[in-house]
Amino acid sequence: xxxxxxxxxxxxxxxxxxxxxxxxxxxxxxxxxxxxxxxxxxxxxxxxxxxxxxxxxxxxxxxxxxxxxxxxxxxxxxxxxxxxxxxxxxxxxxxxxxxxxxxxxxxxxxxxxxxxxxxxxxxxxxxxxxxxxxxxxxxxxxxxxxxxxxxxxxxxxxxxxxxxxxxxxxxxxxxxxxxxxxxxxxxxxxxxxxxxxxxxxxxxxxxxxxxxxxxxxxxxxxxxxxx
Amino acid sequence: xxxxxxxxxxxxxxxxxxxxxxxxxxxxxxxxxxxxxxxxxxxxxxxxxxxxxxxxxxxxxxxxxxxxxxxxxxxxxxxxxxxxxxxxxxxxxxxxxxxxxxxxxxxxxxxxxxxxxxxxxxxxxxxxxxxxxxxxxxxxxxxxxxxxxxxxxxxxxxxxxxxxxxxxxxxxxxxxxxxxxxxxxxxxxxxxxxxxxxxxxxxxxxxxxxxxxxxxxxxxxxxxxxxxxxxxxxxxxxxxxxxxx
Numbered sequence: 001x002x003x004x005x006x007x008x009x010x011x012x013x014x015x016x017x018x019x020x021x022x023x024x025x026x027x028x029x030x031x032x033x034x035x036x037x038x039x040x041x042x043x044x045x046x047x048x049x050x051x052x053x054x055x056x057x058x059x060x061x062x063x064x065x066x067x068x069x070x071x072x073x074x075x076x077x078x079x080x081x082x083x084x085x086x087x088x089x090x091x092x093x094x095x096x097x098x099x100x101x102x103x104x105x106x107x108x109x110x111x112x113x114x115x116x117x118x119x120x121x122x123x124x125x126x127x128x129x130x131x132x133x134x135x136x137x138x139x140x141x142x143x144x145x146x147x148x149x150x151x152x153x154x155x156x157x158x159x160x161x162x163x164x165x166x167x168x169x170x171x172x173x174x175x176x177x178x179x180x181x182x183x184x185x186x187x188x189x190x191x192x193x194x195x196x197x198x199x200x201x202x203x204x205x206x207x208x209x210x211x212x213x214x215x216x217x218x219x220x221x222x223x224x225x226x227x
Numbered sequence: 228x229x230x231x232x233x234x235x236x237x238x239x240x241x242x243x244x245x246x247x248x249x250x251x252x253x254x255x256x257x258x259x260x261x262x263x264x265x266x267x268x269x270x271x272x273x274x275x276x277x278x279x280x281x282x283x284x285x286x287x288x289x290x291x292x293x294x295x296x297x298x299x300x301x302x303x304x305x306x307x308x309x310x311x312x313x314x315x316x317x318x319x320x321x322x323x324x325x326x327x328x329x330x331x332x333x334x335x336x337x338x339x340x341x342x343x344x345x346x347x348x349x350x351x352x353x354x355x356x357x358x359x360x361x362x363x364x365x366x367x368x369x370x371x372x373x374x375x376x377x378x379x380x381x382x383x384x385x386x387x388x389x390x391x392x393x394x395x396x397x398x399x400x401x402x403x404x405x406x407x408x409x410x411x412x413x414x415x416x417x418x419x420x421x422x423x424x425x426x427x428x429x430x431x432x433x434x435x436x437x438x439x440x441x442x443x444x445x446x447x448x449x450x451x452x453x454x455x456x457x458x459x460x461x462x463x464x465x466x467x468x469x470x471x472x
Contacts, residue, residue, distance in 0.1 A: 178403035
């Protein structure tokens, strides 16, 4: 009984946030367009040689995904904070961590998943091989939820501050470095014929770790910011 | 006899204690700096492989070690403040941050100065250098978050949470950077194999101690100003001699 209500709550929060996001589709698209633009700027900056671009592709796509996910983090709690919904969520008898987990999941579906789906197309622009593209997508699928979850801590800490967006990136980016290293590293490993198991396992381990701890830490951060 | 262990955990009493301790720490730090630098520059012999350049380790190594230790101490104070809700712990955490960032910067700077003649490059993406750089970012994030929140209580608690999350992340970052580097290339330089001269060890040890004393003196001085700033509306602050005059 208890478990089903928790799960029900999770589904409810995710549905609510998805509906809200669909009402403001422009926000979602902005992040995606930003991602595409940043990636497209690199060949213009470093030159169009395909051999170099192929080598750079995983790093460029990952850094761009990292930056794009920072962009949308500011909105994670802001609307609910401004209209008072967040306060009601904190007063609710249900676990705040669970609510937060729901919001994180919805945020990933709205801002992380489109990037994952878009990445192969951009990878083709960089002349990536099919196998490498596959690894890139698996890596992004494992990694982008971690970015959303770590980012949520920063979003909760900087809630309602002036200059929150830049500050948020300053706080969160250093913490995301391991994800970047293993995500881009996996693609590089497959390109040079090495095993990708270690990279992806570590990404998976970080995902599990983040899944357990970040909702709880974010809930604490929200309580600090709201008191 | 009952000892009141928590006597100096109140800003009121700690303010006076810190004021009495600062000169001692500062004087001993200055003396040890002088001795350590003298041994380092004039007594310690020239290194067989690195020539005179190696002498930069006498400041580089203590700075690196302190920058890491201070982060853990800062996170420890932050955790104490968050758990027990003590005012002084949070003040200590925010007093340590600038000194830690300074040591991280000195460590990177001197590392670059050493790297140019030895490796021929100011910067290598070596695992240790990269994680030191990330440590500096973590310090800057802590300071920036604390500075951008006006309410001191919220600033303390938010920055404390960030410091704790950061300290949990430090080992993960360190190992990921290490593996990232070894996947690319072998270790660029290895220290093993050469035993240090006694004078080098002495100088290094004395400089380490001097840096610790300096850090403590500066942190205490900074925490005193933070106490003055935070408690400016209380009577005991206004009764202080230095405030009255």
